[in-house]
Amino acid sequence: MMAGDGLLVRVRPALGRMSRAQAEGLYEAALRHGNGHIDLTNRAALQVRGVREVVHRALIERLVALDLAQADPAREMRAPLILNPDWAEGDISASIANELIARMDELPELPAKIGFAIDAGPAPVLTDAPADFRIERGTSGGLILRADGRERGASVTAEDAVDALISLAHWFVASGGVQAGRMARHLAPLPAGEAPASPRSRASALAQAPGPFYAAPFGRVEATALLSIMEDGVQAVRLTPWRGLLLEGGNAAPDDPDDPRLSADACPGAPACPQASVATRDLAIRLAPHVPGLHVSGCAKGCARPSRAAVMLTGRSGRFDLAHNARAGAPPLRAGLSPDQILTLFGVQ
Numbered sequence: 001m002m003a004g005d006g007l008l009v010r011v012r013p014a015l016g017r018m019s020r021a022q023a024e025g026l027y028e029a030a031l032r033h034g035n036g037h038i039d040l041t042n043r044a045a046l047q048v049r050g051v052r053e054v055v056h057r058a059l060i061e062r063l064v065a066l067d068l069a070q071a072d073p074a075r076e077m078r079a080p081l082i083l084n085p086d087w088a089e090g091d092i093s094a095s096i097a098n099e100l101i102a103r104m105d106e107l108p109e110l111p112a113k114i115g116f117a118i119d120a121g122p123a124p125v126l127t128d129a130p131a132d133f134r135i136e137r138g139t140s141g142g143l144i145l146r147a148d149g150r151e152r153g154a155s156v157t158a159e160d161a162v163d164a165l166i167s168l169a170h171w172f173v174a175s176g177g178v179q180a181g182r183m184a185r186h187l188a189p190l191p192a193g194e195a196p197a198s199p200r201s202r203a204s205a206l207a208q209a210p211g212p213f214y215a216a217p218f219g220r221v222e223a224t225a226l227l228s229i230m231e232d233g234v235q236a237v238r239l240t241p242w243r244g245l246l247l248e249g250g251n252a253a254p255d256d257p258d259d260p261r262l263s264a265d266a267c268p269g270a271p272a273c274p275q276a277s278v279a280t281r282d283l284a285i286r287l288a289p290h291v292p293g294l295h296v297s298g299c300a301k302g303c304a305r306p307s308r309a310a311v312m313l314t315g316r317s318g319r320f321d322l323a324h325n326a327r328a329g330a331p332p333l334r335a336g337l338s339p340d341q342i343l344t345l346f347g348v349q
């Protein structure tokens with residue numbers, strides 16, 4: 001799709017994992033064909049930024065050669081899949097995900113935003129990640145298949161989970177879900193079933209993962225930085241929906257997945273975006289530990305977060321407008337604030 005800095009190419013590696021060769025190939029392609037910026041999405045995908053139209057085809061061919069994209073665009077558009085980041089080769093999450101990938105053709109045509117979470121670790125950890133259909137642990141310790149927006153799900157086993165998931169996707173279409181667009185907005189009744197187990201923390205899941213967590217504030221990483229990180233013994237890279245990567249085999253000290261800077265939103269702002277009249281990310285980094293629910297936007301377009309934020313700062317004519325529980329560009333509570341005035345307002349030294 002076209003973005004302010006050129007084409008944006010989304011990459012969804014199988015099981016959210018890239019071998020070292022794939023990761024290095026992708027980073028090099030992002031430098032060669034894009035502007036070297038890579039975004040991590042909350043659906044555990046990558047976005048190569050700043051791709052010029054003239055090299056778009058060459059980038060796609062390189063991704064297909066790396067086995068990071070499907071040659072058939074129709075297959076590429078199939079539903080996104082997120083796994084609990086501490087999955088292991090041959091465990092229940094990996095087995096279910098591999099079976100689902102092999103049977104993708106059995107799914108009906110689904111709206112573009114519909115996605116799946118395979119979260120079959122000891123307890124759910126992807127509860128906050130966007131997914132319309134989830135396989136996770138229930139209160140009994142067994143697996144359940146739960147539709148987003150429903151508090152309970154149907155009991156399934158590792159063997160029949162994919163059958164049940166495919167049936168649920170067909171039910172979604174047959175019962176009018178396509179018109180609703182997302183499962184959470186589709187109100188057709190489903191049997192009650194079993195509640196999910198209490199979620200576990202991100203930190204506890206990452207403690208079981210095969211490498212350190214590498215945090216990417218605002219979900220942005222640079223291909224050059226990633227290439228140098230790979231030299232630190234990294235054998236493979238896993239994507240997470242938490243604005244960070246798992247570096248399998250890496251030796252670096254892990255970053256904190258609950259670092260408040262990872263929950264703040266800020267678009268690239270000035271000078272990266274021509275629409276922006278203010279710099280955004282330096283201010284967001286300073287405010288984030290003190291201001292929960294922060295969104296700093298370079299202009300009223302609000303690219304970094306379309307939904308409301310508890311504290312909304314929108315750039316306008318070189319200054320910021322402040323609003324609460326609002327989207328970018330909402331009528332301000334205070335208008336024309338400088339960064340220093342904002343820091344003082346929130347008690348940040």
Ligand code: SF4
Pocket residue numbers: 004267268269270273274275276277297298299300301302303304
């Ligand atoms: S919100 Fe405005 S300034 Fe920020 S990236 Fe989007 S268009 Fe650019």
